[in-house]
Amino acid sequence: MSKILIRGAKVLGGEPQDVLIDAETIAEVGAGLSADGAEVVEADGKVLLPGLVDLHTHLREPGREDSETVLTGTRAAASGGYTAVFAMANTFPVADTAGVVEQVYRLGQEHGYCDVQPIGAVTVGLEGKKLAELGAMHESAAGVTVFSDDGKCVHDAVIMRRALEYVKAFGGVVAQHAQEPRLTEGAEMNEGVVSAELGLGGWPAVAEESIIARDVLLADHVGSRVHICHLSTAGSVEIVRWAKSRGIDVTAEVTPHHLLLTDELVRTYNPVYKVNPPLRTERDVMALREALADGTIDIVATDHAPHPHEDKDCEWAAAAMGMVGLETALSVVQHTMVETGLLDWAGVAERMSFKPARIGRADGHGRPISAGEPANLTLVDTAYRGAVDPAGFASRSRNTPYEGRELPGRVTHTWLRGRATLVDGKLA
Amino acid sequence: MKRHLISAADLTRDDAVRILDTAEEMARVADRPIKKLPTLRGRTVVNLFFEDSTRTRISFEAAEKRLSADVINFSAKGSSVSKGESLKDTAQTLEAMGVDAVVIRHGASGAPYRLATSGWIDATVINAGDGTHQHPTQALLDAFTMRRRLIGRDAGLGQDLSGKRITIVGDVLHSRVARSNVDLLHTLGAEVTLVAPPTLVPVGVDHWPCEVAYDLDSVLPKSDAVMMLRVQRERMNAAFFPTEREYSRRYGLDGDRMAKMPEHAIVMHPGPMVRGMEITAEVADSERCTVVEQVANGVSIRMAVLYLLLGGNEPAVTHTRTEEK
């Protein structure tokens, strides 16, 4: 069936309307549309959003297929309402050549659950020493525009400067994992009151903030744009706010977990709360929410980081850093931003679809819900309440910090170019 | 009292006093020709050491044997046990063997807490030192030593350390001994002052129930006990202080400095001492230095902890006394 009528959906949270999909495209949006010949999906007051776009996902393939593959990761993405994800470069081998990014891109296309836009490494092997072939990756079939050594910081100021300059030639952007390496040697959690008590190595806020400060100044100096990954501290917010007020071309993301969880949880020594950058304080959480609301922070990105069970079922020091996030992101945002009155659904669409697509130049994604646009759509039952059950995840990994926690909202349908990838909460 | 002893902060004032009082009873056993009690007969205790510490291991082992427990020593250091998964594997092996208590020493902060709370094992867990987190039996034996010296062996029974002024000097940042002592001494009513170069005090220390000072000389005259922490020479390579000589000059305890302490005040050290670095031989060998007593007291304290956590509610010593008659 090539036509689908979504009946009575609150488009971006507004008044209920009908949306008619014809093949890959939105044909019509309005009240009382005819169902003639179309499959009808009764939205019944659910919220219709543009397909979500995640600028920061770890799909682990190639190399760590025990934690995630492009297939399982994109199924998780579809379950969470995403129609496009940007796959980070820290795979084995590293995505630092045209060959690797094309492989990841093609796998995404083959599986068809969600578009996969590979991110290219900034430096060869993420080693921070020599620029990877950024131009070749851009010109490849994968058409890479976002470059990042995520997992590691491009800490050498000269390499960072050159990368920022170099990608201007083709409209690229460098996404920085801001972590001053010397200040974070042996770091295991946020440095502060809790780390002092627990005797865990501290990851000071200044290690993030000093890199962000340097990089916005570099971006300004060379007239390039820079994107800051997973901004996590109140101080980082202040620096980005200042940079934007000066007209510097900087964008920033925050993860769902940094909008909700604090380092107090580390008192359990449960490695499910071990993540990089680490969970910060209540004050930071509040500053991040405010900054996301006022636009200082542009987008929400998941930093979906799958790990096998054994890498978390151990003592803190031995555990891997990271949390899965694709299947809980929208719920956490509803909980922390919508139900607190900080954002409406149009604001959520801006931060989880329109803007990330613009930053990453993801063509066909993050488009308005109107006639003639690609039918990349997500239907959310915002009235739903339920405890998070990792057993139901489509991701290969279960390392969620929300197990058993009650969160609002559930994605029931996802359409990728008119094709349903999720129907009634089940993968199609 | 809680089922496990993971942190000195887990103990209430009454728990701690009870342990100190029980340790006094245990100490009397050590003065007898036959040093054994039947209390833990038939119970199995494993000393699970992921980090070398002969002193602590021997102390626990002596305590366990005096209580007639079956003792298994498991040294995981140097074996294939380097990845974290193995803590769980090892725990499950011990569980299958039906052990009653695990005394664990681990280089990673929080490993004993994980062992006690992850459902890997049912046994009682006693923390014998984890990373830079806690070493609760060390804090207990220190408090025991202070109470004996500053209040008295008999006069101290039932008493806490209210009003005593304790100064802890040295590498607080990397010290589980300092953390445990601050928690326990505060619980027992003492006033604690930490003295260290600012580089060796953790960010966040302002939330600890103690004072922080950088000038040792001004604190010494107001101290009833001065505890010197070991400072590793390698720290100077990471720029925590410029040279060994400068460290000793500013934070080391020598005879002249000791003379500034009140007459009754004692000098403590958790050992092993780095003579010439944080403490001079003159001080270490003086009457006021309690290092050797601390070792003896360690056995009594560990007996008390094992007894209270494993032995149930029967009196430890009194009934065995009648038995011996």
Ligand SMILES: [Zn+2]
């Ligand atoms: Zn990162």
